Amino acid sequence: MTTTTLHPGRDGAGVVQRTVLPGGLRVVTETMPTVRSVAVGMWVGIxxxxxxxxxxxxxxxLEHLLFKGTPTRGALEISAAIEGIGGEINAFTAKEYTCYYARVLDDDLPLAIDVLADVVTSSLITPEDVESERGVILEEIAMHDDDPSDAVHEHFSAELYGDTPVGRPILGSEETINALSRDRIAEYYQRYYLPPHTVVSVCGNVSHERVVELVAAAYQRAGALGGSGQPVPPRLSGPGAGPRSGVRVVDRPTEQANLVLGTTGLSRTDDRRFALGVLNAALGGGMSSRLFQEIREKRGLAYSAYSFTSQYADTGQFGVYVGCLPGKIDDVLKICREELARVAAESISAEEIERGKGQMRGGLVLGLEDTGSRMSRIGKSELVYDTLMPVDEILSRIEAVTPEEVASIAREILSQPMTLAVIGPYGDKDFTQFVA
Known part of the structure; x- marks a missing residue:
């Protein structure tokens, strides 16, 4: 068992420590002695x-099934154990990891760790639970499809990456969910939900030594601790070819059209991500951003307009989302293409760059004001990055972004072929002019 200090903190607060337990299970903590809450996350690198x-x-x-029961707790006992002490317990699935988490009072940390470890290591995955949750997930897919502002992002990813793992929806489809057997799900669980693929992150009024002791005891009770070796990341399937020029139109009788126009971006470890972040903030990150001003404030063409970036291990996305009346979509797309082309050719102004930096700095610091967000930062960092970059260093990297770097990344990203996804009442309308 080895313990290292990843960040020394200041005045006893913000100390980040990491311990690797036998079998490769990693435990990272951050101390916040002035709070009374604790956030616990169990991150599986799948x-x-x-x-x-x-x-x-x-x-x-699996995110659903793991809350259905273990040899020691039923579904009600799992939720009641945490909610009965005023805490919360939940989970989420992403493209490259899954997280099971709880937030409780600091005195209730032992219970939170015990419940989460029980859920992650010892799910029964009974045939009955698989069938009941199959129906729930199909309802979730239908609900998601009924929200075009969410669904358009998935259609954009599918068109951008094609029929590859990174292009497919996280929830799966009605066809794939109906095809999954209990044995296949259990096989997947047994293959990947192992200590070498797992990070336990805890933030709040905690002692690192105490957290390690509690985690080790919980995993030992489950018979899931032991062995040797370093964590081995699971397979990551490549996204396929480079940026694609494509259009996907989903014809629906909606009152509002929803569109995403974009292209491939940067991977999460690309040093140029800070410059892209500044560009993104200035271009579509808020009410003062260029796209919001041009589309909504000056012309009143849409209620919602923003740009976004997403980063994965080996690729990324940059896109623009707009929700507008169906009859205004041509005008909206024309403005989007003109502004993206203008920024690719001329970059953005010094004033926009400074405003973008300010948005990034403020968003980072204000987003780390609670135990849950800090727990997520250290857990995800341990799982997908080589090192934990201190907040002060991130702020320095943002401040160090130069106009030349912004101009360079704008040319590279915004000059690529564009992909467009649209949901609205358009039948066979041809949108290819907007991606040509």
């Missing part, structure tokens, strides 16, 4: 893009 075709949808299916 996401929807790591699924083989026969397991499509299994990662998110």
């Amino acid at each position: 996401g929807s893009r790591d699924e083989a075709p026969e397991h499509t949808g299994a990662t998110h299916f």
Whole structure:
């Protein structure tokens, strides 16, 4: 068992420590002695893009099934144990990881760790639970499809990456969920929900030594601690070819059209991500951003307009989302293409760059004001990055971004072929002019 200090903190607060337990289970903590809450996350380094075709949808299916019962607790006992002390327990699935988490009072940390460890290591995955949750997940897919502002992002990813794991929806589809058997889900669980693929992150009024002791005891009770070796990341399937020029139109009788126009971006470890972040904030990150001003404030063409970036291990996305009346979509797309082309050719102004930096700095610091967000930062960092970059260093990297770097990344990203996804009442309308 080895323990290292990843960040020394200041005046006893913000100390981040890491211990690797036998079998490769990693435990990271951050101390916040002035709070009375504790956030606990158990991160498994497996996401929807790591699924083989026969397991499509299994990662998110497991997120549901793990709360259904273990040898020592039923579904009600799992939720009641945490809610009965005023805490919260939940989970989420992403493309490259899954997280099970709880937030409780500091005195209740032992219970939170015990419940989460029980859920993650000892799920029964009974045939009856698989069938009942299959129906729940199909309802979730239908609900998601009924929200075009969410669904358009998935259609954009599917068109951008094609039929590859990173392009498929996290939830799976009605077809893949119906095809998943109990044995295939259990096989997936047994293959990946192992200590070498797992990070336990805890933030709040805690002692690192005490957290390690509690985690080790909980995993020992489950018979899941032991062995040797370093964590081995699960397979990550490549996204396929480079940026694609494509259009996907989903014809629906909606009152509002929803669109995403974009292209591939940067991977999460690309040093240029800070420059892209500044560009993104200035271009579509808020009410003062260029796209919001041009589309909504000056012309009143839409209620919602923003740009976004997403980063994965080996690729990324940059896109623009707009929700507008169906009859205004041509005008909106024309403005989007003109502004993206203008920024690719001329970059953005010094004033916009400074405003973008300010948004990034403020968003980072204000987003780390609670135990849950800090727990997520250290857990995800341990899982997907080589090192934990201190907040002060991130702020320095943002401040160090130069106009030349912004101009360079704008040319590279915004000059690529564009992909467009649209949901609205358009029949066979041709949108290819907007991606040509």
